[in-house]
Amino acid sequence: MCGIMGFSGNLKNESSVGVVLNGLKSLEYRGYDSSGIAYYDNDDRLIKYIKKAGKLINLSNEFSCALPLNSDVAIGHIRWATHGRPTDENAHPHIDCSGNIAIVHNGIIENYAALKNKLIKKGHRFITETDSEVIAHLIEDYINAGKSFYEAVRLTSACLLGAFAILALDGTSKSIAAVKFGPPLVLAQKGNNLYVASDISPLIEYTNDVIYLKNSEIAHFHEGKLDITTFKGKKVNKTITKIDWDASRAAKSGFSHFMQKEIFEQPARILDAFSSRVMLKEGIKDNVISLNKIKMKRAKKGFNENTKNNSFNDVFAGLDISLEGLKLTKNDIVNSPKIVFIACGSSYYASLAIKYMMETICGLPVIVEYGSEFRYENFPISQNDIFVGISQSGETADTNSALEVAKAKRAKILSITNVPGSQITGLSNKGVIYTHAGPEIGVASTKAFTTQLLCGLLLALYVGEKSGLMPRYQWLNSQNIFKNLVELPKKMEKILFMDETLKDIAKKYYKSGNFLYMGRGILYPIALEGALKLKEISYIHAEGYPAGEMKHGPIALVDENMPVLFLLSNNMLAPKTISNIEEIKARGGKVIAVADYEPEIDGLSDLIRIPETIEVLSPVLYTVPLQLFAYHIAALKGTDIDQPRNLAKSVTVE
Numbered sequence: 241m242c243g244i245m246g247f248s249g250n251l252k253n254e255s256s257v258g259v260v261l262n263g264l265k266s267l268e269y270r271g272y273d274s275s276g277i278a279y280y281d282n283d284d285r286l287i288k289y290i291k292k293a294g295k296l297i298n299l300s301n302e303f304s305c306a307l308p309l310n311s312d313v314a315i316g317h318i319r320w321a322t323h324g325r326p327t328d329e330n331a332h333p334h335i336d337c338s339g340n341i342a343i344v345h346n347g348i349i350e351n352y353a354a355l356k357n358k359l360i361k362k363g364h365r366f367i368t369e370t371d372s373e374v375i376a377h378l379i380e381d382y383i384n385a386g387k388s389f390y391e392a393v394r395l396t397s398a399c400l401l402g403a404f405a406i407l408a409l410d411g412t413s414k415s416i417a418a419v420k421f422g423p424p425l426v427l428a429q430k431g432n433n434l435y436v437a438s439d440i441s442p443l444i445e446y447t448n449d450v451i452y453l454k455n456s457e458i459a460h461f462h463e464g465k466l467d468i469t470t471f472k473g474k475k476v477n478k479t480i481t482k483i484d485w486d487a488s489r490a491a492k493s494g495f496s497h498f499m500q501k502e503i504f505e506q507p508a509r510i511l512d513a514f515s516s517r518v519m520l521k522e523g524i525k526d527n528v529i530s531l532n533k534i535k536m537k538r539a540k541k542g543f544n545e546n547t548k549n550n551s552f553n554d555v556f557a558g559l560d561i562s563l564e565g566l567k568l569t570k571n572d573i574v575n576s577p578k579i580v581f582i583a584c585g586s587s588y589y590a591s592l593a594i595k596y597m598m599e600t601i602c603g604l605p606v607i608v609e610y611g612s613e614f615r616y617e618n619f620p621i622s623q624n625d626i627f628v629g630i631s632q633s634g635e636t637a638d639t640n641s642a643l644e645v646a647k648a649k650r651a652k653i654l655s656i657t658n659v660p661g662s663q664i665t666g667l668s669n670k671g672v673i674y675t676h677a678g679p680e681i682g683v684a685s686t687k688a689f690t691t692q693l694l695c696g697l698l699l700a701l702y703v704g705e706k707s708g709l710m711p712r713y714q715w716l717n718s719q720n721i722f723k724n725l726v727e728l729p730k731k732m733e734k735i736l737f738m739d740e741t742l743k744d745i746a747k748k749y750y751k752s753g754n755f756l757y758m759g760r761g762i763l764y765p766i767a768l769e770g771a772l773k774l775k776e777i778s779y780i781h782a783e784g785y786p787a788g789e790m791k792h793g794p795i796a797l798v799d800e801n802m803p804v805l806f807l808l809s810n811n812m813l814a815p816k817t818i819s820n821i822e823e824i825k826a827r828g829g830k831v832i833a834v835a836d837y838e839p840e841i842d843g844l845s846d847l848i849r850i851p852e853t854i855e856v857l858s859p860v861l862y863t864v865p866l867q868l869f870a871y872h873i874a875a876l877k878g879t880d881i882d883q884p885r886n887l888a889k890s891v892t893v894e
């Protein structure tokens with residue numbers, strides 16, 4: 241998605257252009273196809289700009305002799321084309337007719353055609369095919385009508401329909417304005433310097449104290465003074481959010497790609513996600529009576545808790561799950577007819593696995609919906625429903641819009657996200673669970689996905705414990721969960737030590753044109769995620785399927801050129817999955833199995849043996865070899881692993 245960076249201030253040895261160029265480099269991971277910078281040249285007393293199609297290097301080459309040092313204010317942009325081809329001309333910034341206003345924009349202006357026609361009739365000259373250019377001319381038009389720069393920006397913002405994060409630079413006052421309606425904008429003020437960007441990654445180099453603009457807010461920075469108002473002109477006092485990420489986490493640290501580094505970071509990030517949140521507690525048995533009461537109450541409502549089969553008293557030792565900031569009460573849970581997860585992409589697949597965890601642990605019905613579909617469905621929403629939004633960035637437009645629909649119906653909203661202060665956090669009236677994965681720079685999600693799975697499990701345990709619905713099964717007793725959680729990072733490390741083996745397996749398959757990934761139960765979403773990773777970074781067509789569905793269609797694709805990767809766990813479904821494997825082998829297909837035991841199958845092409853854990857934690861472990869496999873295939877193919885073609889890190893428009 242597009243990325244915006246702006247700077248206004250005075251640095252001894254660096255020009256505003258240097259700061260902005262550097263910031264755009266940190267935003268590269270978002271995905272883009274052109275870039276540009278506009279700055280005020282103090283010597284020539286005018287706005288200058290350069291914009292280029294292609295990678296950022298094309299833009300920085302334009303400044304190759306020297307960066308213009310005498311410049312205190314600059315705005316920059318990386319563009320992910322929506323309206324108009326990715327050419328030099330269509331790249332941002334866009335300039336008004338006078339050359340005195342420059343703007344950069346992330347989002348879509350839905351009413352641009354009508355506005356453009358009006359402005360053309362008034363004599364404005366348009367140069368590009370974009371929807372964004374209209375913003376520069378509209379600001380100019382208000383200035384021509386006698387408005388100040390800030391007023392012109394404010395009135396312009398009120399005219400626009402769609403989604404927009406805008407930075408505007410005024411050559412007359414040498415000030416900048418930032419406008420948010422939809423896509424994110426974050427500000428950081430350090431003394432007389434203001435930094436503003438689409439996300440925190442370019443800012444953490446300078447400070448950890450940031451201000452998130454909310455929708456319909458404008459920030460105006462002039463002569464060292466920052467004013468924030470609403471589109472209606474009402475002054476707003478903002479709070480500062482402290483970000484606990486450090487700049488070094490956003491570096492490759494010796495790995496070839498950010499994605500590779502993020503895969504290898506996972507044991508540490510998983511530990512961060514649970515270590516301070518889970519404790520084993522003793523002497524909880526006293527609560528059993530009241531817990532049973534809740535169960536009886538729920539049984540009257542028609543829930544089948546299957547209590548008879550559980551030796552409830554024996555297994556209940558208790559876990560203390562502290563999810564800071566979560567405001568979900570026992571009443572909220574017991575009275576909720578359903579829990580609905582909303583997400584997109586990998587976060588959607590994480591939700592599917594979490595559905596399985598919640599249903600297993602709490603016995604509550606869970607529905608998982610794509611944000612992009614949900615917002616246009618006639619989904620029945622009750623104010624007692626609990627909605628959980630999952631989003632790494634917290635800025636995915638489809639996920640957030642769907643949650644807004646639920647919120648408008650007074651449903652209870654909570655979220656699992658990686659980014660403090662992101663838009664989803666503002667929607668979450670029942671609190672936020674942070675994944676604590678740190679900055680994820682590789683476009684393909686890795687550590688964010690596994691920490692989402694982990695946080696989903698914590699949520700399931702929290703809900704189960706708080707409501708008395710846990711444990712439903714003997715093997716889910718608290719000590720067992722605790723023991724397996726504690727062992728998880730080490731087991732992940734063991735899989736990471738198999739990196740060379742996975743590279744060797746990748747060498748056999750990187751020329752394949754297609755792949756099938758099969759899993760069952762809680763591992764089915766992991767098959768989907770594994771196939772998505774392969775597609776995204778290696779551009780090999782891959783499909784994830786529930787293994788039980790194989791005979792209902794995909795088996796027609798199987799021949800000697802179709803590798804099929806199976807996720808196999810030593811549980812009651814194993815014999816059925818092994819039958820599926822035999823069916824593939826009988827048709828000449830090559831089978832790779834990822835298994836947590838030594839299955840008795842002849843003629844497997846490859847076996848990736850991983851450590852065993854309890855079922856609700858198994859998705860975390862099974863994900864890791866699939867990430868490494870996709871990574872090595874992509875590396876062998878020489879694709880742009882961290883910024884795969886056409887992809888954006890956070891999809892902030894519909």
Ligand code: F6R
Binds near residue numbers: 587683
């Ligand atoms: C896949 C991937 C995407 C994101 C999706 C949602 O590797 O990264 O599919 O998962 O765009 O993004 P978030 O989680 O930021 O809402």
